[in-house]
Amino acid sequence: MWVPPKNPGSSSLPLADTIPSILRFGEGSGIPKLASATAPLGSAPRRAMLLAAPGPKRHTAPASSAGSSSGLDSQRRSLPIFQARGTLLGQLRSLDCAVLIGETGSGKTTQIPQYLYEGGIGRQGIVAVTQPRRVAAISLATRVSDEKKTELGKLVGYTVRFEDLTSEETKIKFLTDGMLLREAIGDPLMAKYSVVILDEAHERTIHTDVLFGVVKAAQKRRKELGKSPLKIIIMSATMDVDLFSQYFNGAPVLYLEGRQHPIQIFYAKQSQSDYLQAALVTVFQIHQEAPPPQDILVFLTGQEEIEAMTKTCRDIAKHLPDGCPQMVVMPLYASLPYSQQLRVFQTAPKGYRKVVLSTNIAETSITIAGIKYVVDTGMVKAKKYSPESGLEVLAVQRVSKAQAWQRAGRAGREDSGLCYRLYTEDEFEKFDKMTIPEIQRCNLAGVMLHLLALRIPNVLTFDFMSKPSPEALQAAVEQLALLGAVERKDDQLILTPLGRRMAAFPLEPKFSKTILMAPKFHCTEEILTIVSLLSVDSVLYNPPSRRDEVQAVRKKFISSEGDHITLLNIYRAFKNISGNREWCKENFVNSRNMMLVSDVRAQLRDICIKLSIPLESSRSDTGNIRRCLAHSLFMNTAELQADGTYATTDTHQLVAIHPSSVLFHCKPACVTYNELLHTNKCYMRDLCVVDADWLYDAAPEYFRRKLRAAKN
C-alpha cells in the first residue's frame, strides 16, 4: 500500500536536472464527497427521504461464472440497491416524478427499469431509459437483456442513430437522449411510453435539458387529456438535486448508496503558475514512489498539449535511475485514431507503469481500468457562445468543482485511489460549483427549430430548467427567420413549410437549408455528400509529425474552390475504390469517420426521398454546388479587404482563414464559411470561394438592410 508523503518536500526526485522543482502537496481538509459513502450530500431538500441501502462494503469481484444465469442473479442480489428494492418500488409506484441520486456502482441504471417491469409498474407502456452516449445505451441494453435472460431486442432493446434493436415485445428500451427527442417530433405526448427515465441528468447535455421540458409538458398534457399517466424519473450522480426537484414540482429525492471506493485528495501547497510543468513533476514523483502496476491518469486540455507532454514524458522515462519501474506513456483524445485509443485499455507489461495523458474524454466517455492515481490540472478546453457576435470561443479555462470531483472519481473505480490536484484548496474553493449547462453555451437555432416542430406554443418562453439568455433565444429565432424557417403569425412564432421540412433532418438548420436549396441548383447528390462530411468529425487525419507526407498525399484532392469541393473530391475517390481501409491509411483519411459519413449520407438521402426531394447530380459542374452553398450560407461570408485581411460581410468582424483550410495560403476575394471559431484569433472554418453577386441574389433584402445599417 502506497503511503502519501508525510513530508513531500524531503522526497528527492532523481530527475532534478530535467525537472527543477518538486511539487508540495497537502492533504485535503474537506472530506471529498466521493469518498463518503454514508452522507453524500450536504444540502438535501427538506422533502427528501433517505433510502439507506447498506450493501456489502467490501468490493465483491464479479462472480467467476459471470455470464451464466446464476452468476448474474447473485450479482444482481449483491448490488447495494437490492435491499432497497421494496421501499423503492413502493415509492415509485405512487409518484409522478422522482429524482434518484445514486452513486457510481449503485446499480440504479440496470436495476430500476427491471424493478419497474417486475413490479408491474407501467406495464401498459414501454419504460424508456435515456443515455447521453450511444455506447452506454447499447451496453446497458445488452447487460439488462442478459440479466433478464432474454434475447437482445425482445423484452429489452435499444435505439440509437443508425441502429434500432427493438421489437413489438420490447418493454424496456434504452436510447440516446437525442433519439428520444427526435422521436418526440412525431409523438409529442410520448404515447408509447409509460415511464421515462432520464439518466446521467447531471451531465446536462443539451438534449437532456430540452427533454426535461418536453417530458414535463407531455406528462401535464396527458393528465389534462385523461390519457394514461407518464411517470418521470430523473437519475443523477451528483449534487444538482435541488434544481431537479424544484423543476419537477418538488419531486421527492431518493438516495441510493453506491460502491465508490474512497479517494484521498491532495492539493498543491502553493499555487502553480505552470500546470504543465506541475503535471510533469507530479507524474514522476508518483512514478518514483508508487509500486508499478498502479497506473496514472493525467487530465490535460488538448491534442497539441498532450502530444508534447507525451514526448517529454517518454524522453524522461528513457533515463530513469536503476530500480525505478519503467513507464509506458499513452495519449488519449477524441481525434486520435480508434486503434490508438484502444491502447489505453491494454495492461502495461510487467514492471511497467501506464501513464495516460487525456483530455476530458476520460472524464465520462472512456473508463480505464486500473487507474490508481489521477493528476488533475484543473484546466479544460471548452466552448462558449456569445449570441451578440455569434461567435464561438474555444478557450482553456478552470474546471468546475463538479468536474474536479468527477475526475477524482476516475481513481476509485476498482479500489481506493488518490487524486493530486495541481491547485491549492483555496483555489478550488473559488471554482464554480457546477459546469454551466451546455444549453447556456450554445447556438440555439437547432433547439428552437426542434421545439417549434414539437408544436410548443411559445418557444421564447419555453420552460427550461436553466433558462438561456433572452439574447441567445432571440439570436436563434433571428437565424431561423433568415433561413426562412419561421414566421410571425398573430404574435406567435410558427414554422413555415420550409421550416417543417428542415426539422426533418438531424442536422444544424443551416445544413438542412442547404439540402433543401440543392434541387434548385440540380446538385442534391453532391450537397448530401458535402453536408454529411461537414456534420461529422473531420475525415482528415493530420499527425503533426508527418506533415510533409500528408501534404504530398493530399495534393491530388485539393480544389482551389475551397474546402467543400476538396472534401467532395476525397469522398468520391474513397467511393471509387469502394472504400477500403488501406486506401484510408495511405491517404491519411480517418476511416472510422469516413464510414460514419456514408451512414449519415444514407440517412439524409432517405429523408430526401420521404420528402420527395429530387436527387440530381451536377456531375463535374462545381459552380452550381458553390452557388447552392452561397444561397444558404450567405450570412456566413467574408470579403478580402485592401490591407489583405478579411472582414465578415454582415458585422465587419475581423476574421482569418483557419490554417486547416486548403485556402490558407490563398486570397480569394469572397468566401462563405461554415463557422467562426475564436481561439487565438477569430478563424473561419471550412471555406468555399463564391462570387459576391451570388450572395446579393440569394438574399437581396438582407444585404439591403445591412447596407442601410452600415450607413447609419
Next chain:
DNA sequence: GAGCACTGC
C-alpha cells in the same frame, strides 16, 4: 500569417 474540448440526431 500557423491550429482543431466533448457528445449527439
